[in-house]
Amino acid sequence: MLKISLVCAALLWSLSIRAVAQDTEGPHIRVAIDLVQLNVAVTDNKGHYITGLRPQDFLVAEDGITEQIAAFGEGNESVRTLPNMVPPGSQPQPPVTAKEPGERLTAGELSSLVGGASVFVLFDTSNYMYRGFVFAQDAIVDFVRSLDRADRVAFYSYSRDLSRGSLLSVDRAQVLRGVRTTVAGDDAALYNCLLLTVQDAARFTGRKVIVVFSNGPDNASVVPPEQVAEMAQSTGTTIYMVSTEQAHLEPISNAVFQRMTAATGGKVYFAKNWKDEQDAFSSIRDDLAHLYSLSYYPEPNPNRGWRSIRVKLTGNHGKYHIRTRDGYRLRSFEFSTENASPNPQQPTPR
């Protein structure tokens, strides 16, 4: 049996929220990282997705220490707990109940944690988007419609402030209403608002994905992209970005978008026209449908700072390309609950 020295992030996340809601003591919650969940894309040289891989085809190492995969899933299929990870004698005990730090999860709990995807769409409604606003909106509408197998979708928009147009929901009509009620204008504080979105996403269990549609420039954020990327990495949130050709040509946005998405295991797309935008969203939808989900409890590791993650394929699969987040920082996060929606909807495991 593996020794667990850390606690499950995702579980404590939701439990912490509940605690706040009950005693309403403080506007902030603190969360410790435990179960590490990776979204992994495997592609060949031509970018085609490689499917049908098994848990034993993956090697996961953290700071060079080999980790044992606790749960595994591919695409939209249910995540399954690997037998050797089930604590002896334990019985599935849904629904999830509170755990003390360091306590292990049952197979049922684990499965409910890493199953399903929460997709947060973050749409740039700043002045920079003025001209292409309606076309981008059309592309997002198409994207949301096409996510027929994704579990939950939230739609946020940003300019100087964040607007939570539609909270995480399986109701597509509600999300589409959110998209169609956005309005354009004001400065662009992409990284401020992305930070808040990562925090919102981190409250939910399972795969967490943020899809950003941004025209590129940021002229109002006070937090740097590095901190946002770190938080996304440390909360297991994958960031995809769809942007414009102008942003591609603008070196700062180009660099941030490329590097931030890569660091979190996501991708960036620079669209020349609205058709490209639609293609980009299709590609993201495909990506989501082909991601492997790997979870593990980190082995004992004295490193209290940044931990690097390396995922490799075994045997003949070594030729394929792997895309996933490259590490996380071991720290407790404090998120303000005051800024979030008053009653964040808890996911319903499928």
Place this chain on the structure above:
Amino acid sequence: MKRPRWLQVFLVFLVGACAGLASAVRGAPSDRPNPVGKQADAPSSQRAALTIPGPLRSFLRMAGISQKASPDEIVPFLARNVSLRGYSGQGFSQRPTEFLILLRRYVQQARELAVLAGPQGLIPVSGCKDAERILEILGYRTRPDCGQSNAHVETSDSQRAFLTIDSGFPLPELERTLQGGPPFTYVFPNSEVPVLLSERDWISVHEQLNGKDKNQTGLLDVLLHDPGVARLYAAWSRMDPETLVYLKQSPGLKRLVPLAASLDYYGEYIRIRSGRVLAPGGTAAEAQWRELVGVSPDSPAEFVPRLLTKDNGWLAAYFDSLARAAPDQQAHFLEPVRFRRCYEALRGRDARPSADGSVFRPDPDLVFLTTRLEWDRDVQPRVPGNLQAWKNLLNRKTNAEMARSWGLRLKGLNDAEGLLEAIFAFSRVPIESGPADIYLTLSELDRRRSAGRPLSPQTVALMADKFAGFSDQYLIFSEFPELTDTSIALFLNTAASLGKIPDHALRGNAMGIFQANVGVWQILARQGQIPAADLDPSWQRLIKPFAQISSSAQLFDAGRKSLGEISLAANGNRRATQAEVIDLVAGPRQTVPASQQMHSQVADRIRAVLNDQRLVSIDTLFAISDGLDSIGHGGSADKSLVRLAEELQEFQMPRPIFSRGERAEWAAGVYDNRHTELQMHTDLPKILASATSGQHLEDARGELVPFLRDTLVGLNYAYYEPPGSQALHNNPLLVRSHDFSGESIVGLEQLLWQAPHVIGTGSPAGGGAHLVGSLADLPYVLGRMEGDFLSPENVQALIWSDLVPGVIANAVVPRWWNVTSNELHAVALYQRAGEELLVASAENQELRDRVSSILSARMTPRDASLLDSALAENRVRDFSGELTPADLFYLTAEYRQKFPADPPWGPAGRELEALNRQYPSEVEWQRLSRDFGIPHPILERTNARELLSVGPLPTFEGYSSRLLAETWDSPNLYWARLADEMGYSPVELNRLVPMLTRRMIVKIFATELDDSPAILRAMRETGDELRHGQLAAIPALSRGSSPSTAVPAENEKVN
């Protein structure tokens, strides 16, 4: 503390951007009834109305008007938005802005839809067949096959589609119909909103001046195409109703259109009664006004136009500024000689630029002078120090040159009157730290000092000399007038010497540690933890260790000694631990368990910030220092010392996204983390291993200095943490990056002791925003940095970015440890007794006159007139919603003072009197003002908390809506009333006030920069949430938990 020029330009851009593009909002149009009396010129049944095509909700979105605006406010808001934000350039180069272009296009689109809707105001779409026309108007088409379940709409005409979305058309619902869903019916009625005068009046004046235009058939078109009429309408809507009756007759709208700008800025306080203009100073001053204007106030038709035009509008500015002053203040200025000389000084030799040509009203100092000028016993203007000090100041080369270039008329400075004239003259020059600014600040400081202890001429000279570099620091001297001239000089001289330290890093650390300790002292002094008698001595003791700093080791010792002196003054212990320092800063020691719990929560919040900033504990730093001392005395570096030293290495920089080269190229002058990098290169364990000599040990102690600075500075940041802050918790470089010595930016060298600038906003490669400058005004600046993390509750609601930091500072600076339950209850009773007075006044003419007289001092003539009407017509209950908690509080306080013999007018009034008899010191104005007031760094030039009874102030150039935040002292009074009514104890305000203020901010849905009704709405909505249990809040504690004595229940007899 005026805003720099570049920020003003930015603000203007922002205003345009916000109002233009971010104007749309979601939600139903306001169903609030019209505020009573808002349209006093006609009964509602007879009011003229303006027809707006389509639903009001959509129009408001496009016009940048709050959905919560009342119907009466809509056309005035529209006129104001069009005139203020609808055009760029002037004269022939004037062009409509994108905001106005979009609004015009929307109106056109709405008219097309209105045709489709027909007289029924309904647009029915049963399916694909009848959707063609509406889709064409909306700018959409269906794909792939209409009527199929996979059908959807996509943009066919982006210009139209933008309007469709921006105006909030329910596209998804229409789409469902096109997918074979149920029929779609859109209610698209035209909307009618009240209009001032009649629509024909405005159209006529437009046609008289511009000729007929067949395309502009209604007032809406006129407002959207004629900036002159729009501006006049905006000005008209703010004026006294009775006055408007005269002005409409003569000189009439046509003559007033060219004067609209001046009328807009300076017309609010023009009042005409019985055929005479009521000039400031009353009838006694009429002759003087006649002389100055050239027309008698008896002839309003001529007087008003002449007033508005004379001297490029400066005479109107003078009139308005005096009209805003209290009667006794007016009387001082209306001394015949003074009256004319002050105006001549203001006008100067050259009255350019005009007083009405800028985007916002110029010369705020003029209003500050007329409303707040201090007089001595002989009714002479106060002269801080002596005349010679002011002569020296005004004769400086820069001032003399300024006077020449602005055509100022400076006469001999032989007496106080001469000084006053000079100050009036300089007030017109829009510079920071000019003579008017200096005079206002030092006068206020002088006033606050106890009798017999005025500022010495030397101190005045010193402070004036250093004003440009230190004025923001002076607020602490007016907050604590106990600080002597010696203390002021000690501070300034020490600061100056620290600023001259040649080594950049040492200088920055010295300035940081010094100011952080001053900040801690200020917190403790404000919270009453330093005895009054020890304020001045402790101030000097904290500063003196910094007198001679030439090495880092010296600085470390100075910082530690200084902190020890503060701790000694506050709790008698010179060697406080970090936990003890945090406990001290969190607030005075509490004895009751519930209060202790609150105290712990506040302390925990401070710890959370320190943890998230990953700052090293001062315990660790002091222990290492002690260990080094021990080695110096023959000890050795044991393992525990090495372990402590290793703690300094735990901090890791965030994983970089940019290379050094990229940062240098993309964030030149913004990214600078030398301070942090220096810390990260500190290898104290290695130094300890090799430290053999005394010098080595000294050097090792010096290595601790950057860490000490960050922790002490972090303590200040943490104390003033704005509600909902994110940067403080998610950017661990924030405190470390505070640039005290101007390393990272060029051009601020002379301003490093002034309020900090937020640098790096919107610079992704810059490593996040950070502060450059001092710790002065930290609550406001942190509020500015963190304010945008508060997400508006209404989609893209207008929440002015200059207002939010001020409102946050008002919530964060006051603490509630020393407030008693009796005070809390008294604050509630003052407000309720104010309501009782209002109600009673409806039935009592004498009382009505008194109430009206008191409240009118806080209102514009228009609002005062509406109040009079409401009281006279017994519509008090409706009107009371327009009054702020501060109005009600002030009404009771002023009434009690003016009419002490009058019996109370209701149960709250009786209870207040009973409370007063039993606990007079807890009910008195001064104490409540101190405990429930807010800082007024601009109006009063102090950080001292105070309730200030002032009338509404316009949006001035340089201050934007910051003045609104300073005049908006209602929230704390309102939260206190809620707390009292709901059974919270006073200490719980430490948590409630920031929380409720945050809720209030996200609910603000304003239209104009000075839209105080929007804040009032947001405040009341927040209160309702709390009352209805919709907010997460701590459970109320029992009254007995507070430090005060029990309060008699309502109606309980008190003998």
